Amino acid sequence: MKAKRNKKFIITLIVLSAILVVLFFTSMCLGRYPVSIGDVFKFFTFQTIDNTSEKVIEYLRLPRTLIALLIGCSLAVSGAIYQSAFNNKLVSPDLLGVSSGASVGACLAILIGFSSALISVFAFIFGFAAVALTLLISKTFRNKSNIILILCGLAVGGLMSSLVGLMKYLADNEMKLAEMTFWLLGDLSKATIKDFWIMLPVTVVDCALAILLSWRLNIISLGAKESKTLGVNYKLTMALLIVVATSLTAVSVAIGGTIGWIGLVIPNIVRLFVGSNNKKVIPISILLGSIMMIVVDTIARSIAPNEIPLSIITGILGTPVFIYAIFKRRREIQ
Amino acid sequence: MSNIIEVKNLSFGYDKTKKVLDDLSISFIEGRIIALIGRNGSGKSTFLDCVLGINEYDGEILISEQNIKELSSKEYAKYVSFIPQSVQINIDFSIRDFISFGRNPHVGFGLSIDASDYQKIDESAEKCGIKELLDKSINKVSGGERQLAFIARALTQETPIIIMDEPTASLDFGNQQKLFKIMKALVKDGKTIIFTTHNPNHLVNLDCDIYAVSNGKLKKIDELNSETVREIYGDEFERDGKSFLFKL
Numbered sequence: 001m002k003a004k005r006n007k008k009f010i011i012t013l014i015v016l017s018a019i020l021v022v023l024f025f026t027s028m029c030l031g032r033y034p035v036s037i038g039d040v041f042k043f044f045t046f047q048t049i050d051n052t053s054e055k056v057i058e059y060l061r062l063p064r065t066l067i068a069l070l071i072g073c074s075l076a077v078s079g080a081i082y083q084s085a086f087n088n089k090l091v092s093p094d095l096l097g098v099s100s101g102a103s104v105g106a107c108l109a110i111l112i113g114f115s116s117a118l119i120s121v122f123a124f125i126f127g128f129a130a131v132a133l134t135l136l137i138s139k140t141f142r143n144k145s146n147i148i149l150i151l152c153g154l155a156v157g158g159l160m161s162s163l164v165g166l167m168k169y170l171a172d173n174e175m176k177l178a179e180m181t182f183w184l185l186g187d188l189s190k191a192t193i194k195d196f197w198i199m200l201p202v203t204v205v206d207c208a209l210a211i212l213l214s215w216r217l218n219i220i221s222l223g224a225k226e227s228k229t230l231g232v233n234y235k236l237t238m239a240l241l242i243v244v245a246t247s248l249t250a251v252s253v254a255i256g257g258t259i260g261w262i263g264l265v266i267p268n269i270v271r272l273f274v275g276s277n278n279k280k281v282i283p284i285s286i287l288l289g290s291i292m293m294i295v296v297d298t299i300a301r302s303i304a305p306n307e308i309p310l311s312i313i314t315g316i317l318g319t320p321v322f323i324y325a326i327f328k329r330r331r332e333i334q
Numbered sequence: 335m336s337n338i339i340e341v342k343n344l345s346f347g348y349d350k351t352k353k354v355l356d357d358l359s360i361s362f363i364e365g366r367i368i369a370l371i372g373r374n375g376s377g378k379s380t381f382l383d384c385v386l387g388i389n390e391y392d393g394e395i396l397i398s399e400q401n402i403k404e405l406s407s408k409e410y411a412k413y414v415s416f417i418p419q420s421v422q423i424n425i426d427f428s429i430r431d432f433i434s435f436g437r438n439p440h441v442g443f444g445l446s447i448d449a450s451d452y453q454k455i456d457e458s459a460e461k462c463g464i465k466e467l468l469d470k471s472i473n474k475v476s477g478g479e480r481q482l483a484f485i486a487r488a489l490t491q492e493t494p495i496i497i498m499d500e501p502t503a504s505l506d507f508g509n510q511q512k513l514f515k516i517m518k519a520l521v522k523d524g525k526t527i528i529f530t531t532h533n534p535n536h537l538v539n540l541d542c543d544i545y546a547v548s549n550g551k552l553k554k555i556d557e558l559n560s561e562t563v564r565e566i567y568g569d570e571f572e573r574d575g576k577s578f579l580f581k582l
Binding site: 227277 | 387406409410411415416418425426431435436438441491497
C-alpha cells in the first residue's frame with residue numbers, strides 16, 4: 001500500500017518536472033520577438049545563432065524566466081508553510097505583513113529616487129521589519145493564541161497599506177507614480193541575471209529547509225499543546241518556519257514586486273490532489289508554483305504590445321482556480 | 335510498584351490573585367488507570383496542562399524521577415503521550431499520516447519514518463480496530479473513529495504514560511465502553527493512563543485510582559460512595575445499585 005502511494009507521488013514529481021522543463025524552453029521561444037525552438041536548443045548547447053535571438057534569450061528571456069521560476073516556487077512554498085503552520089488554508093504569504101511591508105520599502109526607495117538594486121534592498125528589509133513589528137506587537141498581549149498573531153498581522157498590513165497610499169500621494173511626478181504602481185502589481189521587465197544569482201541561494205536554502213521541516217510542519221499544524229507532547233519544540237520550530245516563509249516572500253517581492261494569488265492558490269490546488277501531508281505538499285508546491293509563474297510571466301510579456309503587470313494575470317488565472325478549490329472543499333469549510 | 339509521577343508543591347494560577355492549584359503534592363503509581371474527577375472549572379485540565387509542561391507552574395513535577403522542566407520536548411514525548419479533549423482537526427491528513435506523527439520522538443531531525451515505523455502504525459491501528467480506515471481522511475470519519483486514531487497515535491508513540499483529557503466527551507455509549515476496554519488492555523500491557531471525567535458512573539466498574547480535584551488540591555478517594563460523590567458534586571443525586579442518578 002505504502003509503495004503504491006509513494007509511486008503515485010514520485011510519478012507526480014516526474015510529470016511536473018517534465019512539464020516545467022518543457023515550459024521553460026517554450027517560454028524562451030515566445031514573446032514579441034519569436035525565437036525558433038531550434039535556436040533555443042542551439043543557444044543552450046553553445047552553438048552560434050543570429051545575434052538578435054541570442055541577445056533576446058541571454059539578456060531578456062532567460063533571466064526573467066529563471067526569476068519567474070524562483071518566485072513561483074518561493075511564493076508557493078511560503079504560502080504552504082503559513083497555511084499549515086497557522087492551520088488555515090485561506091491565508092496567503094502576506095499573513096504577517098511581509099508583502100505590504102516590502103511595498104512600503106520599495107515605494108519609499110522609488111520616492112527618494114534610488115536605483116532598482118536599492119529598491120530591492122529596501123523592499124527586503126521593510127518586509128522583514130513589518131513581520132518583526134507584527135511579532136513584537138503580538139508579544140505584548142501575553143496571549144499565545146495564533147489568532148492574536150493573525151490579528152496583529154492584519155493591523156500591521158493595514159498600516160503598511162496606508163503608508164503605501166501616502167507614498168503614492170507624495171510621488172511628485174507621474175514617472176514615479178507609474179513606477180510604484182507597476183512595482184506594486186508585480187513586474188519582471190527589469191530583471192537581470194544578477195537578480196537571479198542574488199535570489200537563487202536564498203530560495204534554495206529556504207526550500208531545502210522547508211523540505212527538511214515538512215514533517216515537523218505537519219505536527220505544528222496540530223497546535224502548541226499537541227506539538228509539545230509529540231516531541232516538537234513549538235516555539236523554536238514555529239520561529240524557524242516564520243523566518244523561512246518570510247524570507248522566501250521578502251526576496252520574491254524584492255525582486256519581482258508584489259505578486260498576488262500564487263502563495264494562496266498553489267498550495268490549495270496541491271492539497272486537492274495529494275492531501276495535507278507537507279512531505280508531499282512542499283515538493284509539489286515547488287514545482288507547481290514554478291510552472292504557474294513561468295506561464296504567467298510568458299503571458300505577461302507576450303500577449304499584448306505592452307508588458308502586463310503580473311498580479312493582473314495571476315488574479316485572472318487564480319480566481320477561477322481558487323473558487324474551484326473552495327467549491328471542492330465546500331463541505332469541509334465551516 | 336514504584337511511583338511514575340511525583341508532584342511536589344505544585345502551584346499555578348492564570349492570574350496572580352487566584353491560584354487554581356495551590357501547593358499540591360501527590361504521586362501516582364505505575365501501571366494504573368488514574369481518574370481525575372471534579373466539577374467544571376475545578377482545575378482538572380489545568381493540572382493536566384502542568385503535567386504536560388504547557389503551564390508555567392511553581393514547584394516540581396517528576397516523571398520516572400526526572401524533572402520535566404529539564405527534559406527537551408523530544409525527551410518528554412518519549413515518556414508521555416496526550417489525547418486532547420477536542421479532537422477536531424482542520425487539515426485533512428490520512429489516518430495513517432496522522433498516526434505516524436506518534437513516531438516523531440523516535441526519528442532524527444528531518445528524517446522520515448521507515449518500514450519498521452510503518453509496521454508499528456499498522457499494529458497500533460489494529461489494536462484500536464481502525465486498520466481499514468488507515469487511508470481515509472481523518473476529517474471524514476466519525477468522532478468515535480477519530481478518538482481511536484488519537485489512541486493509535488499514542489500507542490505508536492510508545493510512551494509509558496498516556497494522558498487523556500475528557501476522552502469520553504464526544505463518544506456514544508458503545509464507544510465509551512470500547513474506550514474503557516482499550517484502557518484496561520493498555521494498563522495490562524504496563525502503561526499508566528491518566529484521564530479526566532465528569533461522570534462518576536464511568537468509574538463504577540473500572541479498576542482505577544480515583545482523585546478528586548477541588549480547591550486547588552488533589553485528594554485520593556479510596557471508595558466511590560454516596561458520601562464521596564456528594565462531597566464532590568453536591569447533594570443532587572440518588573443511588574440506584576452501584577450507579578449514581580440525577581435527582582430531578
